[in-house]
Amino acid sequence: MKLTHDDVRKVARLARLELEDTEIESLSADLSAILGYIEKLAELGTDNVEPTASVVTMQAALRADAVTNTRNPEKTVANAPATRNHYFVVPRIIE
Amino acid sequence: MRPRPATTTSSCRGLSNNVSGLHLLTIEEAARRLAARETSSLELTEACLSEIERTDGEIGSFLEVTADLARKQAKKADARIAAGKDIAPLTGVPIALKDLFITEGVRTTCASKILHNFVPTYQGTVAGRLADAGAVLVGKANMDEFAMGSSCENSALGRTSNPWNTAYVPGGSSGGSASAVAARQALGSYGTDTGGSIRLPASFCGVVGLKPTYGRVSRYGVIAFASSLDQVGPFATSIRGAAALLGAVAGHDPRDSTSIDTPVPDYTSGLGSDLKGVRVGVPKEYFIEGLEPDVEARVREALAKLEELGAELVQVSLPHTEYAVATYYIVATAEASSNLGRYDGVRFGLRTGEEQGLAAMYGRTRDQGFGDEVKRRIMLGTYALSAGYYDAYYLKAMKVRTLIRRDFIQAFERCDVIASPTGATTAFKFGERSGDPLAMYLTDVLTISTNLAGLPGMSQPCGFDSEGMPVGLQLIGKPLDEQMLFKVGAAFEDATDFHTKIPTSVAA
Numbered sequence: 001m002k003l004t005h006d007d008v009r010k011v012a013r014l015a016r017l018e019l020e021d022t023e024i025e026s027l028s029a030d031l032s033a034i035l036g037y038i039e040k041l042a043e044l045g046t047d048n049v050e051p052t053a054s055v056v057t058m059q060a061a062l063r064a065d066a067v068t069n070t071r072n073p074e075k076t077v078a079n080a081p082a083t084r085n086h087y088f089v090v091p092r093i094i095e
Numbered sequence: 096m097r098p099r100p101a102t103t104t105s106s107c108r109g110l111s112n113n114v115s116g117l118h119l120l121t122i123e124e125a126a127r128r129l130a131a132r133e134t135s136s137l138e139l140t141e142a143c144l145s146e147i148e149r150t151d152g153e154i155g156s157f158l159e160v161t162a163d164l165a166r167k168q169a170k171k172a173d174a175r176i177a178a179g180k181d182i183a184p185l186t187g188v189p190i191a192l193k194d195l196f197i198t199e200g201v202r203t204t205c206a207s208k209i210l211h212n213f214v215p216t217y218q219g220t221v222a223g224r225l226a227d228a229g230a231v232l233v234g235k236a237n238m239d240e241f242a243m244g245s246s247c248e249n250s251a252l253g254r255t256s257n258p259w260n261t262a263y264v265p266g267g268s269s270g271g272s273a274s275a276v277a278a279r280q281a282l283g284s285y286g287t288d289t290g291g292s293i294r295l296p297a298s299f300c301g302v303v304g305l306k307p308t309y310g311r312v313s314r315y316g317v318i319a320f321a322s323s324l325d326q327v328g329p330f331a332t333s334i335r336g337a338a339a340l341l342g343a344v345a346g347h348d349p350r351d352s353t354s355i356d357t358p359v360p361d362y363t364s365g366l367g368s369d370l371k372g373v374r375v376g377v378p379k380e381y382f383i384e385g386l387e388p389d390v391e392a393r394v395r396e397a398l399a400k401l402e403e404l405g406a407e408l409v410q411v412s413l414p415h416t417e418y419a420v421a422t423y424y425i426v427a428t429a430e431a432s433s434n435l436g437r438y439d440g441v442r443f444g445l446r447t448g449e450e451q452g453l454a455a456m457y458g459r460t461r462d463q464g465f466g467d468e469v470k471r472r473i474m475l476g477t478y479a480l481s482a483g484y485y486d487a488y489y490l491k492a493m494k495v496r497t498l499i500r501r502d503f504i505q506a507f508e509r510c511d512v513i514a515s516p517t518g519a520t521t522a523f524k525f526g527e528r529s530g531d532p533l534a535m536y537l538t539d540v541l542t543i544s545t546n547l548a549g550l551p552g553m554s555q556p557c558g559f560d561s562e563g564m565p566v567g568l569q570l571i572g573k574p575l576d577e578q579m580l581f582k583v584g585a586a587f588e589d590a591t592d593f594h595t596k597i598p599t600s601v602a603a
Binding site for chain 1: 212213214215217310323349352353355417418421422424425432436439440441442443445446448449450451453454455456457458459462465467470471473474475477478481488490491492493495496497498500532533536547548549
């Protein structure tokens with residue numbers, strides 16, 4: 001599997017990574033090599049095999065539909081790069 | 096410098112030795128002396144802090160040393176012991192935490208620029224249970240950024256060296272947690288293991304490291320990498336120490352719905368018996384081409400020792416082993432690409448490029464905040480999950496994961512525990528594999544299957560190579576059968592002296 005620079009740019013957009021041109025170059029080589037290695041999985045027949053998403057078989061954990069956390073806006077926004085009146089501030093989205 | 100009690104004058108900082116010798120104690124011996132009031136937690140803590148001050152400039156185990164907090168916690172522990180009530184096995188014991196455990200009020204970075212200034216405003220379950228038990232936190236340990244790596248070279252915030260020889264890597268991703276224990280800067284520590292990140296550095300640094308069964312320890316307050324694989328576990332200089340550390344944090348937590356709700360046994364009991372009736376499976380696929388001759392020799396000697404102790408060696412086969420690394424690098428990166436979506440410069444961490452609008456802020460924050468390996472894995476995972484490729488990669492990998500799991504179920508019909516090398520090699524030198532991502536990924540070839548199958552796995556010292564670097568013996572158990580690993584490990588430890596060897600950098 002060979003990833004072109006355009007393939008890498010497309011995936012980077014999906015991953016919200018604004019990559020430098022040099023990064024696109026090296027990622028295209030690295031990812032192609034890694035995917036080439038991963039292709040060995042195609043050797044295995046898996047038509048009748050169930051996929052494993054989790055190794056623990058458990059029921060969905062349920063709890064009472066009640067508020068368990070206390071309201072603490074200072075703590076909630078304490079690590080935010082920009083805040084105003086306990087809100088997270090982001091660049092303007094709607095002009 | 097704070098005044099210290101007269102009894103700790105022997106551990107003066109800045110001297111070339113650490114005369115009290117308390118940093119050399121195993122956890123079980125420290126706990127015994129604390130309970131007998133032969134030593135205080137403050138003395139133990141000062142001995143570790145003194146050793147950190149003396150050696151950490153060269154070794155670099157820590158991203159942050161929490162000396163003030165440690166002294167405060169040690170005094171509280173001493174008061175608790177003096178009152179004679181509410182004493183837990185770890186009360187007063189100095190420990191270190193990998194810097195991905197959320198610690199309230201103590202900076203938690205995941206060794207990433209994107210979290211360089213993150214100070215949690217809540218307590219994670221592991222740190223909380225340790226604080227409640229009266230354990231003493233001496234610092235936050237270095238790691239590969241977001242736990243992605245096998246050498247600790249991917250830390251964006253510091254370099255950690257192997258205490259046995261500083262030209263070599265400590266292994267990763269929990270490299271600082273392993274080196275701190277090997278260098279006797281803490282009596283024990285905790286890390287996480289997604290594909291070998293506890294066992295490999297334990298092997299490289301010559302200490303005991305255990306990855307418990309998936310779900311045994313809560314991950315509430317553990318910064319996520321790959322959620323179907325991540326698990327918390329301890330490092331110690333002895334099997335009994337590791338058992339005590341696991342017991343202190345294991346158990347169900349309503350805040351982690353993947354934590355298993357079964358009782359936690361006393362892992363330290365019943366150790367020290369012979370191995371009569373124990374069937375040790377030896378998987379032929381784990382003695383592979385590329386296994387260093389010294390590693391194979393030490394592990395074969397260890398197997399012979401287990402046999403001498405009464406165990407029966409059984410040949411087993413894990414036929415899908417060669418597909419484990421490929422499976423892992425789809426499953427783990429897919430999960431990581433989703434988990435790391437939260438780092439967007441809005442709620443915490445680095446923010447850059449906001450003057451160009453929201454999309455540019457996301458893209459630049461993430462490009463500048465994440466290191467090369469993290470970006471590589473986000474890209475791989477995003478690609479594997481993207482439209483048109485899901486079936487070929489992610490679904491395929493989940494199916495092969497089933498085959499790998501079945502291998503173990505079948506092998507465990509014939510044995511009680513599986514034994515193998517932990518790493519195919521001993522520690523390597525800085526830069527030796529960092530230029531070739533695939534070569535680095537293959538470092539974990541003998542540890543990754545355990546995570547895919549959710550099984551407990553442990554590494555313990557079993558000798559040295561011709562360069563004097565430690566070799567690790569890996570034991571893999573049935574689900575929730577950590578006790579079998581400790582039983583076999585303790586029998587081996589009691590019959591050998593590898594665990595008593597310490598790096599020359601450590602003050603005797």
